[in-house]
Amino acid sequence: xxxxxxxxxxxxxxxxxxxxxxxxxxxxxxxxxxxxxxxxxxxxxxxxxxxxxxxxxxxxxxxxxxxxxxxxxxxxxxxxxxxxxxxxxxxxxxxxxxxxxxxxxxxx
Amino acid sequence: xxxxxxxxxxxxxxxxxxxxxxxxxxxxxxxxxxxxxxxxxxxxxxxxxxxxxxxxxxxxxxxxxxxxxxxxxxxxxxxxxxxxxxxxxxxxxxxxxxxxxxxxxxxxxxx
Numbered sequence: 646x647x648x649x650x651x652x653x654x655x656x657x658x659x660x661x662x663x664x665x666x667x668x669x670x671x672x673x674x675x676x677x678x679x680x681x682x683x684x685x686x687x688x689x690x691x692x693x694x695x696x697x698x699x700x701x702x703x704x705x706x707x708x709x710x711x712x713x714x715x716x717x718x719x720x721x722x723x724x725x726x727x728x729x730x731x732x733x734x735x736x737x738x739x740x741x742x743x744x745x746x747x748x749x750x751x752x753x
Numbered sequence: 754x755x756x757x758x759x760x761x762x763x764x765x766x767x768x769x770x771x772x773x774x775x776x777x778x779x780x781x782x783x784x785x786x787x788x789x790x791x792x793x794x795x796x797x798x799x800x801x802x803x804x805x806x807x808x809x810x811x812x813x814x815x816x817x818x819x820x821x822x823x824x825x826x827x828x829x830x831x832x833x834x835x836x837x838x839x840x841x842x843x844x845x846x847x848x849x850x851x852x853x854x855x856x857x858x859x860x861x862x863x864x
Contacts, residue, residue: 653793679851686858688843688855688856689796689843689853689855691852691853694850694852732795732796734853736851740798740801740811741786741798741847743788743796744795745794745795746795
């Protein structure tokens with residue numbers, strides 16, 4: 646079993662849709678969690694950290710479920726510019742592990 | 754501007770010809786690392802460094818070397834490149850809040 650797993654997608658959604666991604670992790674002792682966005686042929690960039698209490702940044706909401714060992718990212722009112730690959734990242738003892746990414750395409 | 758700079762950005766080389774990919778960060782971060790990204794496999798860590806003169810293997814270190822003689826620089830060395838090292842490589846540094854900053858990536862093809 647991979648240490649960090651994501652559904653690779655692709656997710657194809659219309660503009661304005663709400664879409665959610667999950668990411669599961671295997672190490673129950675993992676300490677911190679993040680979502681990164683990666684545009685085609687570019688470097689990943691931090692989208693948001695994921696806090697235990699859940700956190701929101703505009704149209705984006707991230708949640709952590711430690712009991713079931715997954716994190717989620719919810720995007721509301723999808724925009725064309727949200728089209729990208731979304732990577733989850735999990736920090737285990739200074740070792741940052743990434744999922745393979747979920748590809749999202751938002752269509753007009 | 755805070756950044757991680759890596760060079761070259763694109764390289765085609767032949768099997769066995771030693772090459773070095775340079776990486777430099779201007780954020781005074783102690784932690785730096787190298788990843789390779791391959792389709793379906795995501796980002797895999799090659800080597801990381803917690804500080805000057807401290808380096809450790811990541812998940813896929815075979816065929817690579819690194820050095821950390823200065824805080825800002827963390828070069829990746831392929832002593833004898835092979836075709837299975839054809840990949841997209843990212844250098845990264847990390848701050849105290851575990852936010853990772855990636856370089857723009859280096860596309861390497863070994864023929």
